[in-house]
Amino acid sequence: MTMFGTLRTPRNLVFGAGQRAALPTFVNMLGKRALIVTDERLASDHTFAAMVDGIRTLGVQVQIFPGTIAELPASCIAEGVAAGRSFGADVVIGIGGGSCIDAAKVIALLLTHGGKAADYYGEFKVPGPVLPLIAVPTTSGTGSEVTPVAVIADPDRAVKVGIASPHLLPHTAICDPELTYSCPPSLTAISGADALTHALEAFTTARRQLTHQIVHEHVFVGKNILSDHYALFAISHIASSLKAAYDDGANIVARERLMLGATAAGLAFGTAGTAAAHAIQYPVGALTHTPHGAGVAVMMPYVMEFNRSYARADMAAVAGALGLETEGMSEDERAGAAIDAVADLFASIGIPRTIADLGVSRDQLPIVAEQAMGATRLIKNNPRPLDLQSMTSLVAAAFGGDRERLRA
Structure with missing residues (x-):
């Protein structure tokens, strides 16, 4: 059998305890107005606040969108897009579980190419690169930080649907096991x-x-x-x-x-x-x-x-x-x-x-x-x-x- 292999990966993948400290420098390399997509629980966490402070220390302006909801209904995507657009975001960061990272992917897509999520359902529907994405998972689960897909719940469909494109791969993934220590x-x-x-x-x-x-x-x-x-x-x-x-x-x-x-x-x-x-x-x-x-x-x-x-x-x-x-x-x-x-x-x-x-x-x-x-x-x-x-x-x-x- 002919040997064949391929990988679709982020440009940078960083793994290790404490490596969340690398986040500010990566953000500063990619933009000056960062939209952070997370959920309500994480937005009030002291470790999350320290990451945000580190980004701001380098002169990057930050807007936090804490409206991600588990299983990702389309309504929270629209709210995130509105927040990013009014802020003028030029880099998007997903911090949290798979829903937060998937939300960041779709928000970056819509901020770049417009329309609605349903325009991109399926494979290879994303027409080009999206805003630079950074993913910082806080659970050991979905692997969304290194994948080319985002899955959302569409109210017009009975089941969740996916947007799959190499353009959805994060630019950088930072996987810090210390962020999972508090998982119940x-x-x-x-x-x-x-x-x-x-x-x-x-x-x-x-x-x-x-x-x-x-x-x-x-x-x-x-x-x-x-x-x-x-x-x-x-x-x-x-x-x-x-x-x-x-x-x-x-x-x-x-x-x-x-x-x-x-x-x-x-x-x-x-x-x-x-x-x-x-x-x-x-x-x-x-x-x-x-x-x-x-x-x-x-x-x-x-x-x-x-x-x-x-x-x-x-x-x-x-x-x-x-x-x-x-x-x-x-x-x-x-x-x-x-x-x-x-x-x-x-x-x-x-x-x-x-x-x-x-x-x-x-x-x-x-x-x-x-x-x-x-x-x-x-x-x-x-x-x-x-x-x-x-x-x-x-x-x-x-x-x-x-x-x-x-x-x-």
Whole structure:
């Protein structure tokens, strides 16, 4: 097989405890009027205030927009754009969880190119560079600081929608694990499970037919040698740190490894893409109003089981990255052990076992299956082809907690 790899990454990626102190100099290099996109809780945090003071010390004017709302409704995007436009922002900084960083991406896009978010839904719809973006995550989860996609909730659509373009990649990402120390166990669990799902789906996603234009034909190009490297790296770090960080938020080593793994997972799926677990979470999340990370994590063991016969070698490799003892096992047994280990890890940090536990009712299953099939940018990445019938079976298994029925 011809070796092929590509990465879509920020120009600068800085990782390490205390590295938020590098933020002011990066901002000063890019602009003199900085719009900071965050949420209400962070806007009143003393560590956040210290970062803002550091930026102002270099003579950069700052406008804080604290109106980001979880799951990112379109209304808060419009408010952020209005704030940035009246201020005359020439650089945008997202500080917070994935919603804050995604909001910063879309606000920078609309400040540059105008229109409304719906004008850019899909892939390659952004016509050119956006205002310089800096991303500073405060959770170990979405990996949005290193990805070319932003996902928002549109009131005119039943499910969340994505804007995917290399132009949405931040110029600079600063990943400081100290900013995650205050994350409560529930947020640590949900965001960390989201990150592990990103890595698992990126590593097992479909490998596309190689063309000389593949990077221009797809934002997410499918499985490749470079995304595989980051995916396995992420799986290893997250699997060894997630439970420890959940149990003890003061465990500095676990916090560092978890954030490093989450960022690596972002590098993996930001190039390769995600698949069925994310496609199903969109309608599940819309129906139940549960956190994105919880929804994708619930689905992941079922999706792995569904895909097992089409990605057996990859799942066997996942067992190794998870640190499982698999000597003497067949490839299929190693794949099965990996699926069991992922399910057990998620259970140990309080992730529900079924989509019924999330609040999906039996009569909603046809809606979930139909709307999940509408997420074509995700469905096309799944290693096992999906149609409405097979999607219906997958969703039913996740509702009833029956992984065994998915074994092909």
